[in-house]
Amino acid sequence: MKITRAEVEHVARLARLELSEPELDTFTSQMDSILAYVEKLNGLNTDDIVPTSHAVPMENAFRADQPKGSLPVEEATANAPEHAESFFRVPKVIE
Amino acid sequence: MKYQVVIGLEVHTQLTTATKIFCGCSTRFGAQPNSQTCPVCLGFPGALPVLNQKVVEYAIRAGLATNCTIAERSVFARKNYFYPDLPKGYQISQFDLPICVNGHLDIDLEGGGTKRIGITRIHMEEDAGKLVHADIPGVGDDSCVDLNRACTPLLEVVSEPDMRSPDEAIAYLKKLHQIVVYLGICDGNLEEGSFRCDANVSLMPVGSNVFGTRAELKNINSFRFIKQAIEYEIERQAEILDEGGRVIQETRLFDPSTGTTRSMRGKEEAHDYRYFPDPDLVPVIVSPSWVDEVRQSLPELPDAKRERFVKEMGLPEYDAEILTSTRELAEYFDATVALFPQAKTVSNWVMGEVSRALNEDGKNVTECPVTPELLAALLKLIEKGTISGKIAKTVFDEMYKTGKEPEKIVEEKGLVQVSDTGAIEAIIDEILAREAGQVAEYRSGKDKLFGFFVGQVMRASKGKANPAVVNDLLLKKLAP
Numbered sequence: 001m002k003i004t005r006a007e008v009e010h011v012a013r014l015a016r017l018e019l020s021e022p023e024l025d026t027f028t029s030q031m032d033s034i035l036a037y038v039e040k041l042n043g044l045n046t047d048d049i050v051p052t053s054h055a056v057p058m059e060n061a062f063r064a065d066q067p068k069g070s071l072p073v074e075e076a077t078a079n080a081p082e083h084a085e086s087f088f089r090v091p092k093v094i095e
Numbered sequence: 096m097k098y099q100v101v102i103g104l105e106v107h108t109q110l111t112t113a114t115k116i117f118c119g120c121s122t123r124f125g126a127q128p129n130s131q132t133c134p135v136c137l138g139f140p141g142a143l144p145v146l147n148q149k150v151v152e153y154a155i156r157a158g159l160a161t162n163c164t165i166a167e168r169s170v171f172a173r174k175n176y177f178y179p180d181l182p183k184g185y186q187i188s189q190f191d192l193p194i195c196v197n198g199h200l201d202i203d204l205e206g207g208g209t210k211r212i213g214i215t216r217i218h219m220e221e222d223a224g225k226l227v228h229a230d231i232p233g234v235g236d237d238s239c240v241d242l243n244r245a246c247t248p249l250l251e252v253v254s255e256p257d258m259r260s261p262d263e264a265i266a267y268l269k270k271l272h273q274i275v276v277y278l279g280i281c282d283g284n285l286e287e288g289s290f291r292c293d294a295n296v297s298l299m300p301v302g303s304n305v306f307g308t309r310a311e312l313k314n315i316n317s318f319r320f321i322k323q324a325i326e327y328e329i330e331r332q333a334e335i336l337d338e339g340g341r342v343i344q345e346t347r348l349f350d351p352s353t354g355t356t357r358s359m360r361g362k363e364e365a366h367d368y369r370y371f372p373d374p375d376l377v378p379v380i381v382s383p384s385w386v387d388e389v390r391q392s393l394p395e396l397p398d399a400k401r402e403r404f405v406k407e408m409g410l411p412e413y414d415a416e417i418l419t420s421t422r423e424l425a426e427y428f429d430a431t432v433a434l435f436p437q438a439k440t441v442s443n444w445v446m447g448e449v450s451r452a453l454n455e456d457g458k459n460v461t462e463c464p465v466t467p468e469l470l471a472a473l474l475k476l477i478e479k480g481t482i483s484g485k486i487a488k489t490v491f492d493e494m495y496k497t498g499k500e501p502e503k504i505v506e507e508k509g510l511v512q513v514s515d516t517g518a519i520e521a522i523i524d525e526i527l528a529r530e531a532g533q534v535a536e537y538r539s540g541k542d543k544l545f546g547f548f549v550g551q552v553m554r555a556s557k558g559k560a561n562p563a564v565v566n567d568l569l570l571k572k573l574a575p
Contacts, residue, residue, distance in 0.1 A: 010367075014175070014367055014369065016177060053170045053192075053372035053378060054170075054372065054374065054377055054378060055374075056377070058377045059168075059377050059378050059379070059380045060377065060378075060379060060380055061145060061146065061376075061377050062145070062146050062147070062148035062151070063119070063145045063146065063147060063148065064147075064148060064149075065112050065113050065114050065147050065148065065149035066113070066114065066119065067113055067114050067119055067120070067121050068114070068118070068119025068120070068133075069119065070120045070121070070130065070131050070132055070133050071132060071133050071134070071137075073127065073128075073129050073130050076129045076130075076132045076133075076137060076242075077129060082237075084229070084231045084233070084234045084237070084239055085128070085229075085231055086127055086128045086129050086130065087128050087129065087227070087229060087231070087239035087240060087241060088129070088179075088239065088240040088241075088242070089234060089237050089238075089239055089240075090179040090237065090238050090239075090240055091237060091238070092236045092237055092238050093178075093179055093226055093238045
């Protein structure tokens with residue numbers, strides 16, 4: 001087994017996903033076979049290979065530090081389920 | 096048991112760029128909530144971040160000033176967690192490939208000497224938004240989110256666990272604070288959250304070198320609070336250890352109203368961040384020539400300035416320390432010395448009259464109505480003997496109020512020092528005649544009365560008599 005049911009449950013919880021018992025079984029077995037497939041890469045010698053962080057051979061995409069203007073507040077908050085004045089409104093956050 | 100505290104610090108400095116790190120929204124503080132947002136910093140699907148080049152430049156500056164190695168290749172990563180102030184569900188930060196590594200700062204120890212504090216790394220990241228409990232009718236207990244601050248550029252400076260007392264921690268923080276402000280990359284405003292500190296604190300028995308379990312103290316926004324929080328934490332952990340208990344690794348929130356820290360429960364899972372390289376942002380490559388270019392543009396840093404003031408200008412350590420406390424003050428001093436090259440005299444005035452006037456006024460030296468040019472002009476007047484040092488203070492106050500040139504004030508108010516012996520002699524004769532009794536006493540050996548006569552003459556001349564001439568003449572006239 002490349003991944004356990006408990007690990008799938010844990011990752012799902014971190015992603016705030018609620019999975020039913022049958023879903024947990026399905027995903028555990030599917031992810032297990034995916035990981036087993038990717039595992040094949042471990043058969044290669046990668047001693048002198050720098051880990052790939054990006055598939056596209058590009059670097060240093062910058063913008064200048066110049067203001068570009070923002071959205072009007074009404075537009076910024078338009079898609080929010082709830083807002084109060086110009087704030088987004090969310091259930092109480094306990095710290 | 097006796098314990099040794101071990102402290103490591105993580106400092107978040109907010110950068111003074113005009114725009115956010117990944118979008119063109121303004122970073123101005125205090126704007127209407129959510130008025131400085133766009134699809135990128137709101138985390139709208141499909142919006143793509145583009146890195147602000149100035150952030151990289153500022154990171155290189157910070158790295159060079161703290162003796163770091165600048166990584167030729169660094170990569171942004173996503174730090175995944177859910178919180179209402181984090182619109183994307185992840186923070187863009189750097190993880191295994193930060194832009195600066197392996198630096199250090201030397202701090203001055205209370206009893207003299209210095210200590211080297213290691214800097215593990217400095218990385219670039221975006222800030223989160225702000226959660227507020229606004230008093231808006233109908234909102235009740237709900238929280239309100241302002242995303243103006245979301246995506247504001249931060250540098251996180253992570254120290255090694257090298258500090259062994261709250262005072263060392265404060266010395267390190269003050270030094271770092273001074274440097275980022277000198278560099279012009281951070282405004283250093285602690286209250287507005289431009290310079291925030293998390294402290295990792297643990298205890299180990301004295302003599303041990305195995306670190307204990309640490310607590311991470313968050314949310315501390317003043318040097319005083321940091322000291323308080325660490326001191327409280329030392330007591331709390333010592334008590335647990337003395338009772339045979341175990342310190343739990345956790346995040347604790349400092350509460351300034353009680354001076355205590357409390358556990359932030361419910362965030363245990365938050366440490367499973369599942370970092371991975373952000374596919375939306377390409378690697379940052381910093382060439383040696385870019386590093387050199389930034390190095391050339393660095394201002395003289397506080398330590399170098401202090402050394403120059405002592406070694407080249409011959410100032411006492413104390414003066415150098417105070418004059419370099421802020422870059423602005425040091426520049427004011429330098430500018431004045433350039434026009435009036437008597438460092439100690441200038442130092443006395445800057446630390447004395449100038450600082451006093453600014454303090455009373457609550458002003459910064461950059462707003463000082465008496466510019467270096469005006470101050471130098473005033474000091475020249477004293478040097479030439481046009482006015483006395485005492486009158487100069489009056490002139491200074493007038494300059495501070497009006498911004499007028501000292502020559503003009505002296506002329507307008509008739510404050511020119513009287514060095515003409517004839518005029519002073521006349522005053523002296525008058526006083527000696529009036530105070531015949533005191534003169535007799537003086538001549539019979541009561542030397543202390545000399546000061547009395549000087550005072551009388553100065554008063555009669557409204558402070559304008561040249562004190563040296565007064566002294567000379569009085570000595571002659573009073574001789575038996």
